[in-house]
Amino acid sequence: DIVLTQSPALAVSLGQRATISCRASQSVSISRYNLMHWYQQKPGQQPKLLIYRASNLASGIPARFSGSGSGTDFTLTINPVQADDIATYYCQQSRESPPTFGGGTKLELK
Amino acid sequence: QVKLLQSGAELVKPGASVKLSCKTSGFTFSTSYMSWLKQVPGPSIEWIGWIYAGDGGTNYNQKFKGKATLTVDKSSSTAYMDLSSLTSEDAAVYFCAIYSSYMGWFAYWGQGTLVTVSS
Numbered sequence: 001d002i003v004l005t006q007s008p009a010l011a012v013s014l015g016q017r018a019t020i021s022c023r024a025s026q027s028v029s030i031s032r033y034n035l036m037h038w039y040q041q042k043p044g045q046q047p048k049l050l051i052y053r054a055s056n057l058a059s060g061i062p063a064r065f066s067g068s069g070s071g072t073d074f075t076l077t078i079n080p081v082q083a084d085d086i087a088t089y090y091c092q093q094s095r096e097s098p099p100t101f102g103g104g105t106k107l108e109l110k
Numbered sequence: 111q112v113k114l115l116q117s118g119a120e121l122v123k124p125g126a127s128v129k130l131s132c133k134t135s136g137f138t139f140s141t142s143y144m145s146w147l148k149q150v151p152g153p154s155i156e157w158i159g160w161i162y163a164g165d166g167g168t169n170y171n172q173k174f175k176g177k178a179t180l181t182v183d184k185s186s187s188t189a190y191m192d193l194s195s196l197t198s199e200d201a202a203v204y205f206c207a208i209y210s211s212y213m214g215w216f217a218y219w220g221q222g223t224l225v226t227v228s229s
Contacts, residue, residue, distance in 0.1 A: 033213065035213060035214060037214075037215040037216075039216075045221070046205055046219035046220060046221050046222055047155070047205070047216070047219055048219070049215060049216060049217055049218075052210070052213065052215045053213055053215075058217075090154065090155060092155075092215065092216070094213060094214020094215060097169070097171075098157050098171040098172070098173075099157045099214055100156075100157070101154050101155040101156070101157075102154065103152075103154045104154055
């Protein structure tokens, strides 16, 4: 299975930029498609899709969220961070079955 | 709008089975892929499998073969997951989700069902 590695936590100040990284144990890109997706999960709630195929904003997601990357290294950026963004963020790959998730990065206030 | 409403929390005895449900609305269920996922704090989120509502075809994570059985009822737009021979390792929150079979993301999620295994 493809292993996705995320830092456990990131502390950020409101109004600043947050950069969350995800590294895959092997490439998750096929041709021009980068098969990495990002989710936000708040305590007691279900995950919500933020970004699909590395850089595409899901429906209804604010433009302060963006994604980038290819191959094995991917980034989710939140700029500027708002109070409502305090949550845990997960990456997920669909390059190979089974689809796998990173361990999550908890975004905290500095 | 898209809604996935899961059944309530379950307390089950070791060795028993449980059936979870996921009632959907707001999209064309009969042409959708419904997935189930397991979340335990620490080990993160695991994909259990998906079922194509159109014909009941399934694809399971090897890890969950024999543990989980996915079914659907097209008449009520509801997806089900049976978990058998429960142990403490099956205690978790289980989510249903709409799976984008084209490129593999989970577009919408249910609110989750907590399964507790205890005698």
